[in-house]
Amino acid sequence: MKIILASASSRRKELLRRLVENFQVIVSDFDESSVVFHKDCASYVMRLAEGKAKNVCSKLSDKNSIVIGCDTVVFFNGKIMGKPNNSKEAFYMLKSLSGNKHQVYSGISIIDRISDRINSDFVCTTVKFSEIDDRRIEEYLKIGEYKDKAGAYGIQGSGGIFVEEIHGCYYNVVGLPLNKLYNMLGKMGVNL
Numbered sequence: 001m002k003i004i005l006a007s008a009s010s011r012r013k014e015l016l017r018r019l020v021e022n023f024q025v026i027v028s029d030f031d032e033s034s035v036v037f038h039k040d041c042a043s044y045v046m047r048l049a050e051g052k053a054k055n056v057c058s059k060l061s062d063k064n065s066i067v068i069g070c071d072t073v074v075f076f077n078g079k080i081m082g083k084p085n086n087s088k089e090a091f092y093m094l095k096s097l098s099g100n101k102h103q104v105y106s107g108i109s110i111i112d113r114i115s116d117r118i119n120s121d122f123v124c125t126t127v128k129f130s131e132i133d134d135r136r137i138e139e140y141l142k143i144g145e146y147k148d149k150a151g152a153y154g155i156q157g158s159g160g161i162f163v164e165e166i167h168g169c170y171y172n173v174v175g176l177p178l179n180k181l182y183n184m185l186g187k188m189g190v191n192l
Contacts, residue, residue: 001064001065001066001114001190002023002024002064002065002066003020003022003023003024003060003065003066003068003190004025004026004056004065004066004067004068005023005024005025005026005046005068006026006027006052006053006055006056006067006068006069006070007025007027007028007052007068007070007128008025009070009148009175009176011154011156011174011176012070012175012176013025013172013177015103015141015171015176015182016068016176017176017180018160018178019023019102019178019181019182019185019192022158025048026056026060027047027056028051028052028055028056029070030051030052030054032048032051032071034051034052035047035048035051037080039074039078041073041080041103041105041176042105042107042122042124044073044080044105044107044122045071045072045073045105045106045107045122046107046109046121046122047068047107047118048069048071048105048107048119049069049071049109049120050069050107050109050118051069052069052070052071052109052112053067053068053069053109053118054111055109056069056113057175060113062113062188063114064113064114066110066111066113066185066188067110067111067113068108068110069107069110069111070106070107070108070109070176070180070181071106071109072104072107072150072172072175073095073098073104073150074102074103074151075095075102075103075104075105076096076097076102076103077107077152079184080098081093081096081102081150081152083148083149083150083152083173083176084146084147084152086087086100086136087132087141087146089152090141090146090147091137091138091141091152091164092151093152094132094137094140094141094146094152095132095134095137097151097153097162098111098129098130098131098132098162099129099130099131099132100118100128100129101126101128101129102125102126102127102129103124103125103126103127103149104124104125104126104150104151104172104173105122105123105124106122106123106172106176106177107120107121107122108120108121108123108174108176108177108180108181108184109186110181110184110188111113111180112188116142117188119184119187119188121180121184122174123168123177123180124167124168124172125168125169125173126165126166126167126168127155127163127165127166127167127173128148128164128165128166129162129163129164130161130162130163131136131139131164136152138186140153140158140162142151143158144149145157145159146159146192151162154174155170155173155174158172158182
């Protein structure tokens with residue numbers, strides 16, 4: 001049985017390799033704007049993950065596969081922080097997170113193409129940032145790491161220096177909660 005990751009994220013590919021040696025990557029072109037956020041982050045990220053997985057399934061002719069979709073967002077003060085469009089937006093995000101706690105939600109959706117069974121779940125991790133001064137934010141932005149990161153930071157990179165505390169799954173904040181994915185695949189009969 002083939003395992004397919006419906007993601008362009010290099011971080012997710014790297015993390016999935018810790019569970020599965022051989023898998024295929026097919027990038028989803030699911031329109032994320034088609035999913036409306038209704039104040040429930042868990043439902044929102046699961047719908048995004050499922051949309052990505054279903055989109056990739058629609059491109060496959062071979063039924064002998066498992067498709068994994070995932071989406072990660074930062075949630076702060078009742079709002080979703082996605083990937084910043086520019087350094088000004090990234091500065092605003094990091095300034096807002098400075099000295100505060102926020103939540104990182106990841107939705108995972110796994111589709112078994114043989115049975116058409118869908119298993120979706122989510123993970124939430126709370127992250128606390130220390131106070132960050134404007135100069136330090138500007139230095140971080142010059143590195144460019146913020147460009148493809150929800151909330152404008154990467155905990156696994158230089159952005160990790162902002163993190164004072166974490167409660168929950170570290171790999172969730174990176175973008176693929178390994179323990180949750182491992183257990184979900186096991187419940188679907190995938191032996192790793």
